[in-house]
Amino acid sequence: xxxxxxxxxxxxxxxxxxxxxxxxxxxxxxxxxxxxxxxxxxxxxxxxxxxxxxxxxxxxxxxxxxxxxxxxxxxxxxxxxxxxxxxxxxxxxxxxxxxxxxxxxxxxxxxxxxxxxxxxxxxxxxxxxxxxxxxxxxxxxxxxxxxxxxxxxxxxxxxxxxxxxxxxxxxxxxxxxxxxxxxxxxxxxxxxxxxxxxxxxxxxxxxxxxxxxxxxxxxxxxxxxxxxxxxxxxxxxxxxxxxxx
Numbered sequence: 198x199x200x201x202x203x204x205x206x207x208x209x210x211x212x213x214x215x216x217x218x219x220x221x222x223x224x225x226x227x228x229x230x231x232x233x234x235x236x237x238x239x240x241x242x243x244x245x246x247x248x249x250x251x252x253x254x255x256x257x258x259x260x261x262x263x264x265x266x267x268x269x270x271x272x273x274x275x276x277x278x279x280x281x282x283x284x285x286x287x288x289x290x291x292x293x294x295x296x297x298x299x300x301x302x303x304x305x306x307x308x309x310x311x312x313x314x315x316x317x318x319x320x321x322x323x324x325x326x327x328x329x330x331x332x333x334x335x336x337x338x339x340x341x342x343x344x345x346x347x348x349x350x351x352x353x354x355x356x357x358x359x360x361x362x363x364x365x366x367x368x369x370x371x372x373x374x375x376x377x378x379x380x381x382x383x384x385x386x387x388x389x390x391x392x393x394x395x396x397x398x399x400x401x402x403x404x405x406x407x408x409x410x411x412x413x414x415x416x417x418x419x420x421x422x423x424x425x426x427x428x429x430x431x432x433x434x435x436x437x438x439x440x441x442x
Contacts, residue, residue, distance in 0.1 A: 285342060288326040293353035295435045298334050299428060300405060305332050311355060317401040397423055397438045408436035 294306040294315050304317040309325035318324055320331050330338040330345060337353070339346045397420070398407035406423060414420065416427040423438035 287344075288341065290339070290346070290348065290353055291324050291327060292355045293337065293350045294355060296332065296334050296350065297401075297405070297428070297435065297437060299426065300439075303332070304401065304405070305329070305337065306401065307353075308355075315401075317405075397421065401437065404440035404442075406438040408438065412436065 289310060292308045292311055294308070296306070297304040297317070302319050304319060306315045307318050307324055307329075308315050318329055320329055322329050327339040327341050327346075330340050332338065332350075334350075336347060336349050339348065397412075398409045401407045408425070412425070414425050416425055418425045419441060420438075422441055424441050425436070426439050427434055427436050
C-alpha cells in the first residue's frame with residue numbers, strides 16, 4: 198500500500214510540474230507575440246482619396262427598354278402601330294346625254310368620261326368604275342366601292358360646247374352643209390357613224406336606233422320598219438327610231 202501511495206504522489210508531482218512548464222511557455226509565447234506587434238511599422242494613410250461607393254442594386258425594371266427593343270434595329274417597338282388604310286379617290290363621274298323613258302326598260306345615254314362615245318345603259322349596267330343602280334328622267338343613282346351617289350342629270354350633263362360640237366359634227370353626213378346642224382334644244386343621242394338615207398343612226402339599244410343630225414322626218418314617220426319618236430327630257434328634245442312591233 199505504501200508503495201502505491203508513493204507512486205501516486207510522484208505522478209501528481211509530475212503532473213504539477215508539467216502544468217507549470219506549460220504555463221511558462223504560454224506566457225513566453227504571448228510576450229514574444231506582443232513584441233512582434235509592437236515593432237511592426239505603421240503605414241501612412243493615403244491623402245486625397247475617397248472610398249469607392251458600393252454598386253447599386255440590380256433592378257429588372259431598369260432593363261425593360263433593352264428587353265423590348267432589338268439592339269440592332271431602331272424600329273423595334275413593342276407597341277404595334279396599325280397604319281390607316283389608304284384613302285381611295287372617288288373616280289370622275291360619267292357624262293349623261295339623255296334618257297329614253299318610253300323604252301322598256303328605260304335607257305340612259307351616257308359616256309364613261311368626256312370625249313368617249315355615248316352608249317345606251319340600263320339599270321344594273323356598269324359604266325366605267327360605277328354601277329347604275331337606278332335612274333329616272335331627272336336623277337340617277339350610281340354605286341362605287343359600296344357608296345351610292347344620287348346625282349341630278351343636269352349635274353352630269355356635258356356642258357362643254359366644243360365636245361357637243363364635235364359629237365354633232367361626227368353625226369353629220371359628209372354631203373350635208375354646216376347649216377344642217379340640229380337646233381340648240383334638240384339633242385343628238387347617236388354614237389359617231391354615217392347617217393342612213395332614212396334618217397336612222399347607229400343602234401342604241403334593242404329595237405332602237407338614234408337619229409342622225411340632219412333627220413328632217415316628222416315624228417311618227419315609219420321607215421324601214423322603224424318609227425320616229427321625239428320626246429321631251431330635261432336635256433331638251435330626244436329623237437330616236439323604234440322598231441315597229
